[in-house]
Amino acid sequence: MPTINTTPYSDQKPGTSGLRKKVTDFQQVHYLENFIQSIFNVATTLNKGLLVLGGDGRYYNRQAIQVILKMAAANGISRVMVGKNGLLSTPAVSCLIRKYNANGGIVLSASHNPGGPEGDFGIKFNIANGGPAAGSFTDAVYENSLSIEKYHIADTDDISLNTQQTTYIEGMQIDIIDSVSDYASLMQELFDFDAIKSLFTEKSFSMCFDAMHAVTGPYAKEIFEKRLSASKAVINGVPLEDFGGGHPDPNLAHTEELLHILNAATSAPDLGAASDGDGDRNMIIGQNFFVNPSDSLAIMTANAHLLPCYQSGIRGVARSLPTSRAVDKVAQRMNITCYETPTGWKFFGNLLDDKLISLCGEESFGSGSDHIREKDGLWAVLFWLNLIAVKQQSVEEITRDHWKRFGRHYYTRHDYEAIDTTSANNLINALRSKASSLTGEQFGTYTIQLCDDFSYTDPVDNSITEHQGIRILFDDESRIVYRLSGTGTEGATLRVYIERYVTNSEQHDMDTQTALQKLIEIARTIAEINDYCGRSAPDVIT
Ligand code: VG1
Ligand code: CO
DSSP states (O other), rough: OOEEOOOOOOOOOOOOTEEEEEEEHSSSTTHHHHHHHHHHHOOOTTTTTEEEEEOOTTTTHHHHHHHHHHHHHTTTTEEEEEEEEEHHHHHHHHHHHHTTOHHHHHHHHTSOOOOSTTTEEEEEEEESSBBBHHHHHHHHHHHHHHHEEEEOOOOOOOOOSSOOOOEETEEEEEEOOSHHHHHHHHHHSOHHHHHHHHHHHHHHHOOEOOOSSSSSHHIIOOOOOOIOOOOOOOSSSSSTTTTTGGGOOOOOOTOHHHHHHOOOOSOOSSSEEEOOSSOBBEEEETTTEOHHHHHHHHHHHHHHSSSGTTTTTOEEEETTTSSEEEEEEEEHHHHHEEEOOOSSSSGGGHHTTSSOOSEEEEEEEEETTTTTSSHHHHHHHHHHHHHHHHOOEEEEHHHHHHHHHEEEEEEEEEEEEEOHHHHHHHHHHHHHHHHHHGGTTTTTTTTEEEEEEEOOOOTTTEEEEEOOOEEEEEEEEEEEEEEEOOOOOSEEEEEEEEEEOOGGGSOOSSSSHHHHHHHHHHHHHHTTHHHHHOOSSOEEEE
C-alpha cells in the first residue's frame, strides 16, 4: 500500500475535546492525514481491530471519512463501522464502541462550533471504553505529529456512504450501518417508554426538540416521533453541512426559534429541548422557564431513583470544576461522594469505569451517566420526560420544588471571545500569582475564604492534572472561577463562571444577572478584565 512522505505541522495539539481547527486548516496538504496517522501510530490496539467512524455531518465530514477509511485499510485495521451518510452522534459512537467491543472510535466534529467551508472542523478519538482518550494519549498523538515523516493510505476509489451495506477496501471490511437504531434501542432499555408515550397520547402533553440542523435530527425523529408518538416534536431536523448558517450551540443565545415557540402566549409545548452539533449537549426549558444545566444535574441526582434505570440508587456523582455546586448539596444530603474534576468529559471516564459514580455533568449543557462514556443530549431529554411522567409536574414545578428542598444556586457564565492570546495568558498568570494572597480579602459584604489554581488527582490512576482554573470561594458559599477555553479556534476565550447560593425560597425568583450583579463586578475587578483584555462586557452570557 502506498506510503506518502509528509512534513509535520506544529499546531496539532488536541484541546478540551479533540483537535479543533478551521476547515481551511484541515484542507492544507496532508494536514488531516498527518493527524490521523499520528492517532493510528499511538492507538496500536486498532491494528487488526474494529474502529467506529462517523461525524456530525458538517462540511468536510464526507471527505474526511473517505480519507480515514483508506488510511485505516493501509494501517492494518480489520473492520470499520461507519454511520450511514457518515453520520453518528458522539453518544452513538460511544454506544457502538461499547456494544460491539470496538477498539476505538473517531468522531468528526467541532461540536457546538459553527460549520461550513469557513467554519470549524474537528477530530476526536475515543478509546475502547467508549470515552474520550485521556490527556496522556492525546499528548502522545501530538508528539507524534511533531515529527511525522510518512503516512499510509490505500490507493482506491471512494466508497458510497449512502446505503447500508458491507464493502471492502483491500481486505478491510466496512459496514455502513444505520446510525440510529443501536442508540435508540439503548435509550428504550434505560427509560420507561410506555410511561413517556402515555404523556403524549393520553395527556395533552407536547414537546419541541430543536435539532439545530445538526446530527440529532434523525435520532430525535426516531425516538420522539416514532417510538414515543410525540407528533411534530422535532424542528430543524435535517442535518446540514453548515447547520443552516446557525450556531449549533443549545443555549439561550442561539435558540431563538425554540424560545419563541416555548414562550408563546397560547398552546406552547410543555417541554422544550435542544442539542448541539454532535448531539452530546442538551438544553431543557419549560414554558417561559430555563433550567440551568448545573441545576439539571442536581435535579437528576435527587430524582434518579424514580426512574427504572437508576432504581437501585446512585453510587456517586461528579461535576467539572466550573459547574455550580448545586449537585454537591444533593450529594451531601444523599450521603454519596461528589467528585470535582477538570473541564472535559475525559476526566469522568475512570470514575465511571471504576463504578465510583453513576451520573456526571458540566455547566456547559452536558450531562450523562454510566450508560456510555460521553455526555448525552437525547438521554438528558429522555431523563426529563421520564421524570415528568413519574411526577406529573411541569419542568418549572420540578425545578422550583428542588430549589425549595436544596436552595438555589444562581449561576452564570460570561465569555470574552477572540481576545488576544498573550493578554489572556497574562491575565490568568497574574491571577495565579496573587491567588494565595487573596485569602481574607473583602469586597463589600463578600470575604474570600480560599483562592487557588485547581489541580486534580485522579482517584483511580493517580494522574495529576494541574492549572485547570483559578477558583475563588467566598465565605457565603459564593464562587468565581476563571479559565481559558480549550475548544476555540480564534485567539483565546476567557470564561468567567459566577455563582451564589440562596436558601431563602422567597428569594428564588430573581433575575440571574441581577442576583449576581455584585459578584460579576467583583470578578471583573479581581481579574482586571478591562485592563488585560480591553473589554467592558462579555460577548456571550449563558
Ligand atoms: C467546552 C466546555 C466543556 C466541554 C467542552 C467540549 O470546553 O466548557 O465543558 O466539555 O467544551 O464539549 P472549553 O475548553 O471551550 O471550555 V463539546 O459539546 O464541544 O464536545
Ligand atoms: Co458537543
